[in-house]
Amino acid sequence: MENYTGEYMESRQIVYRVLLTQIQFGVYRYRDTLPTLMDASKWFLVAIDTVRPAYGRLKEEGYISLSTNVGARVQVRYREEEVERFIQTYFASRKSALLDLSKCIQPLFGNAQWVGLKNASPETLCCIENIARCGLLPPYTALRHLSYKYASLGNDLLMRIAWQMFMFYQAPFFSLTENLQYFDALTDYVPGVVRFCREKNWEALQIHIDAFQSQITSALEQFYRTGVTMPSPEQEIGFCWNTYKKPSQLCYSLAWELLVEICRGMYPVGSRLPTQKELMEMKNVSSITLRRALDVLRCIGVVRLERGARPQILSPTECAENCNFTKPSVRGRLMDFVQSLQLLALSCKAVSMLTLQTMGAEAVDQWNREWHMLKDRGAYVSLVYVTLDLVARFSPYQAIQSVYSELLKQLWWGYPLRGLHGNTETVNALYAPYYEFMTECLQHSDAARFSAKLEELLLYEVRFAAEHLVQMGVEEAGRILIPEKS
DSSP: OOOOOOOOOOOHHHHHHHHHHHHHTSSOOOTOOOOOOHHHHHTTTOOHHHHHHHHHHHHHSSSSSEEEETTTEEEEOOOHHHHHHHHHHHHHHHHHHHHHHHHHHHHHHHHHHHHHHOOOOOOHHHHHGGGGGGGGOOHHHHHHHHHTTTTGGGGGHHHHHHHHHHHHHHHHHHSSSGHHHHHHHHHHHHHHHHHHOOOOOOOHHHHHHHHHHHHHHHHHHHHOOOOHOOOOOOOOOOOOOOTSSSOOOOOOOOOOHHHHHHHHHSTTTOEEEEEEEEHHHHHOOHHHHHHHHHHHHHHTSSSSOOTTTTEEEEEEHHHHHHHTTTTHHHHHHHHHHHHHHHHHHHHHHHHHHHHHHOOOOHHHHHHHHHHHHHHHTTTTGGGGHHHHHHHHHHOOOOHHHHHHHHHHHHHHHGGGGGGGGGGHHHHHHHHHHHHHHHHHHTTOHHHHHHHHHHHHHHHHHHHHHHHHHTTTOOOOGSSSSSOOOO
């Protein structure tokens, strides 16, 4: 089996990987028929054009046959010892990542699940209730539930992260017959979710969600203790999530990199970027990628492009005035920004509390040094980013570090909204009280109050961003649910 350590995987690759894993795990045996392209599209919650290349690759590599009359049929015949070796290899080579990931689901998504279900429509609750009657394989039943419980949040980015985590972790785990005993917990879990939602018993719903996730985490740990006998290799396969690694979206990665450099003062307002030739050499990119990246920056109002001149850096106020809110690519990046804000707001309380409670003395000292530098620079406008960056770097779990680092990248796309907060004096008056309160919490090692205040600040930011984007014509931002304090 190939590994993909540190590499981004497109959706079609993930679908291919899951189907191949299920063939190798014996979910689909020799001459068994795979779901049709249409069914697989529905089961995986992806477009049929995402599924088709996955099936094509499986055929090219000899795992399946494809025909108009029969559909996709397994062509390989594995002995039981081969199936067992595939299972052992998969889980042994991902042991650290899977155990780490299982502990991250609750802090990252527990509150999002609760808020999503709390705001679920009666129709969505009926759909959740009817999942068991669809006759899907257990992994796809769980995936269908995943799509419903987050639906009310209006956050496509959250769904992409949760989907990729599910395909890496729960889908392979629930594909094993011996693990279906743990899947039975989902059968008991769903009626409880629906009942508590209809009764509006939100405290019981939260307890129910937490208990279920703890049960699945314990099941994975038990599986590793008793079911995985193969030692892990020296180089294990890790979980990673990276938004802009696809070749078609490299321009966004480059635009983001330049935007960060601009925001951090490498290129001050009024100055000009290096020449295109110099940038191509510095960033090791093609002229096409660079031109597209510069056009992204132009469209969001960060730079002014003039024929024959190097790109000029605009101020935050000019940025808001020059941002092309009608351009789909700009709207897409702004939605990445506000959706990242929402997920950070939903998770920051649990994640920051976990981080602060597990930091050692050396980490605390480093945190305090960087925290006080924020005040010394008078850079209160960066309070949200600096705080979340510290949380990401000092989190005890790699998956949280990876997800938070990626979400923080998306926050830079909110640059066109910076000028709307007012001048420096107004911005400092807004953020300084948060800083002083959170500083007091740090001095008294009060992780709970610190985390609650951080959540309050993030919720303000989500509301501000969504409301102003709607005012500027980005109507889709109105679909973002503004959560209340947990």
